[in-house]
Amino acid sequence: MLSEQEINRRQKRDELMRMGIDPYPAQEVSVTHTITQLRDAFADKTGKDTQGGYEPQLNFSEQAPYDHVALAGRLMGFRIMGSASFAEMQDATGRMQLYFRRDDIAPGDDKTLYNTVFKKLLDIGDIISVEGYVFTTQTGELSVYVRQFTILNKSLRPLPVVKEVVNEQTGEKEVYDAFTDPEQRYRQRYVDMIVNPQVRDVFVKRSKLVNSIRQFLSGRGYLEVETPILQPIHGGAAARPFSTHHNSLDMKLFLRIANELYLKRLIVGGYDGVFEFAKDFRNEGMDRTHNPEFTQVEFYVAYKDYLWMMDTIEEMVEKVAIDVAGTTKVTVGENIIDFKRPWKRLTMFEAIQEYTGIDVSAMDEAGLRTVAEARGIKTDASMGKSKLIDELFGDACEPNLIQPTFITDYPVEMSPLTKKHRSKPGLVERFEAICNGKEIANAYSELNDPIDQRERFEEQLRLAERGDEEAMALDDDFLRALEYGMPPTAGVGLGIDRLAMIMTNQPSIQDVLFFPQMRPEKKADVSTDADFLAAGVPAEWLPALQKMNILTVAQLREASPNKLFNDLGGMRKKLKIDAPMPDMETVRHWTGK
RNA sequence: GAUGCUUUAGCUCAGUUGGUUAGAGCUUCUCACUUUUAAUGAGAAGGCCCUGGGUUCGAGUCCCAGAAGCAUCACCA
Numbered sequence: 001m002l003s004e005q006e007i008n009r010r011q012k013r014d015e016l017m018r019m020g021i022d023p024y025p026a027q028e029v030s031v032t033h034t035i036t037q038l039r040d041a042f043a044d045k046t047g048k049d050t051q052g053g054y055e056p057q058l059n060f061s062e063q064a065p066y067d068h069v070a071l072a073g074r075l076m077g078f079r080i081m082g083s084a085s086f087a088e089m090q091d092a093t094g095r096m097q098l099y100f101r102r103d104d105i106a107p108g109d110d111k112t113l114y115n116t117v118f119k120k121l122l123d124i125g126d127i128i129s130v131e132g133y134v135f136t137t138q139t140g141e142l143s144v145y146v147r148q149f150t151i152l153n154k155s156l157r158p159l160p161v162v163k164e165v166v167n168e169q170t171g172e173k174e175v176y177d178a179f180t181d182p183e184q185r186y187r188q189r190y191v192d193m194i195v196n197p198q199v200r201d202v203f204v205k206r207s208k209l210v211n212s213i214r215q216f217l218s219g220r221g222y223l224e225v226e227t228p229i230l231q232p233i234h235g236g237a238a239a240r241p242f243s244t245h246h247n248s249l250d251m252k253l254f255l256r257i258a259n260e261l262y263l264k265r266l267i268v269g270g271y272d273g274v275f276e277f278a279k280d281f282r283n284e285g286m287d288r289t290h291n292p293e294f295t296q297v298e299f300y301v302a303y304k305d306y307l308w309m310m311d312t313i314e315e316m317v318e319k320v321a322i323d324v325a326g327t328t329k330v331t332v333g334e335n336i337i338d339f340k341r342p343w344k345r346l347t348m349f350e351a352i353q354e355y356t357g358i359d360v361s362a363m364d365e366a367g368l369r370t371v372a373e374a375r376g377i378k379t380d381a382s383m384g385k386s387k388l389i390d391e392l393f394g395d396a397c398e399p400n401l402i403q404p405t406f407i408t409d410y411p412v413e414m415s416p417l418t419k420k421h422r423s424k425p426g427l428v429e430r431f432e433a434i435c436n437g438k439e440i441a442n443a444y445s446e447l448n449d450p451i452d453q454r455e456r457f458e459e460q461l462r463l464a465e466r467g468d469e470e471a472m473a474l475d476d477d478f479l480r481a482l483e484y485g486m487p488p489t490a491g492v493g494l495g496i497d498r499l500a501m502i503m504t505n506q507p508s509i510q511d512v513l514f515f516p517q518m519r520p521e522k523k524a525d526v527s528t529d530a531d532f533l534a535a536g537v538p539a540e541w542l543p544a545l546q547k548m549n550i551l552t553v554a555q556l557r558e559a560s561p562n563k564l565f566n567d568l569g570g571m572r573k574k575l576k577i578d579a580p581m582p583d584m585e586t587v588r589h590w591t592g593k
Numbered sequence: 594g595a596u597g598c599u600u601u602a603g604c605u606c607a608g609u610u611g612g613u614u615a616g617a618g619c620u621u622c623u624c625a626c627u628u629u630u631a632a633u634g635a636g637a638a639g640g641c642c643c644u645g646g647g648u649u650c651g652a653g654u655c656c657c658a659g660a661a662g663c664a665u666c667a668c669c670a
Contacts, residue, residue: 237670238669
């Protein structure tokens with residue numbers, strides 16, 4: 001059912017067509033400038049001066065190249081005053097004021113082009129192109145004086161209208177009636193981007209971030225690769241997978257939770273360094289920092305260890321910050337995060353000692369449990385030593401690690417793919433990069449002893465038997481590859497979404513994904529006109545049923561014929577329906593009774 | 594999954610101890626207006642008050658259940 005405004009716009013579309021104006025023309029549109037190009041060209045020539053007066057007016061009606069400029073974009077506002085009007089155009093780069101004058105748009109006696117087409121048939125949201133010259137108004141606003149305009153697209157849905165004004169006292173921009181409902185913003189991201197153009201900047205930065213990493217890694221000679229997303233065995237991380245089915249092979253397949261095991265196979269195969277920007281899928285909870293599909297870049301380099309990788313990540317992320325933000329200092333919420341090298345490095349035990357004052361490195365399980373419970377952490381019998389350490393770290397340390405910090409040397413039980421520490425028993429050569437209280441990267445010296453690896457997998461199988469749904473599956477082919485021999489290798493996974501959140505100062509992962517996963521939209525069940533016609537209701541009575549909130553044939557069947565008959569009489573008057581009143585028998589027939 | 598908050602016009606929001614026909618601004622429509630800028634002035638239209646039960650003479654308002662969104666927590670990156 002269409003709203004009044006939608007009906008209105010459809011009528012305008014029809015009216016344009018009747019006038020011989022195609023509201024959806026096919027031709028290529030010639031554009032001489034983007035709006036930002038024009039603004040930049042005049043940046044030092046416009047605007048109010050500090051005394052409160054105005055700059056002298058500019059007029060480029062006879063001065064190339066600004067005597068003939070062509071712009072294209074979406075109309076975002078009108079200020080109409082009789083035979084002259086201002087309109088606001090938005091293109092991919094910014095906004096520009098347009099000036100329309102009746103006698104210039106329609107120079108002859110026929111003023112239809114201005115009075116009807118421009119003033120009556122255009123709406124906010126329509127896309128047009130204009131041709132004219134650059135000038136400034138008395139108030140100093142850079143504008144385009146339109147000689148001619150062309151409709152490129154008649155928009156049929158009203159856009160939420162966001163108004164922005166500069167407060168003269170403070171000089172700050174104030175926004176009115178902002179389109180803010182997160183559900184609508186994420187479900188209809190296109191609307192979000194039209195009316196909140198700053199949203200587009202976030203994704204431009206995200207793209208810069210990805211390019212920056214790609215340049216960094218490619219520039220060092222590492223190979224960008226692609227590996228399977230559909231995997232017969234999901235491996236490389238502890239997470240619950242999505243599963244699917246391949247019909248011709250008649251086999252179960254999983255969407256990957258990580259690409260680690262495939263990239264290591266490529267190192268076995270002889271590449272010195274490989275990386276992949278990978279969409280991974282995890283069938284787990286969703287919140288501000290988790291989306292079921294997310295992106296990470298994983299890369300693996302032969303003949304290196306985790307210490308080398310720490311230096312590399314530090315250098316890479318510092319470069320990313322400079323490329324994206326222009327500086328190593330990035331504002332995130334209330335904090336300023338500085339990615340300048342070197343970052344702080346703490347072992348996990350040192351971090352716990354720093355934030356709790358307790359040295360847990362030599363404690364047994366009972367001692368750890370006491371410390372954890374003293375901090376209000378819920379523990380149970382299934383939690384071993386490493387799990388307790390992890391909980392303690394997550395509770396006491398992680399939220400406090402705002403500046404980028406490397407946490408190193410994790411308990412072996414938590415890291416089934418990681419090489420045992422060269423000198424510290426019970427630990428592995430692993431680090432996580434923590435920033436703004438969240439993990440952004442996870443790396444290790446890769447385990448390349450196939451016998452050790454098999455034992456670690458078998459340990460995971462025992463966890464799975466005990467009901468751990470996130471335990472890793474044993475991957476025989478991966479073990480076979482390791483048995484041929486993998487050089488010592490450093491590997492890392494770095495969360496692109498998490499890093500993008502930090503670099504663009506967005507509080508939620510949904511703000512750095514164009515289309516975050518949402519519950520399906522609830523659609524009201526509505527029968528078609530044809531369904532009602534089939535039920536015997538004549539077309540002229542359909543609006544009356546709609547108005548009475550009978551939207552499905554099923555509802556019609558349940559309606560009481562007497563009440564329906566009475567209401568139809570009222571609706572006939574209210575909606576000014578010309579058709580003769582159906583008799584009681586006919587109405588009874590509609591309801592199937 | 595748990596707890597709390599929210600849901601009223603196309604958009605942003607009011608709505609009193611439960612009491613006539615549910616309001617405002619913007620948008621839309623009509624009219625006036627040749628450099629405005631949240632243009633202005635006059636007039637009009639636009640509501641399944643999230644859904645379903647219940648209490649009551651009477652529910653947008655109170656109670657119960659459900660849905661969706663948000664926040665916090667748990668799991669996870």
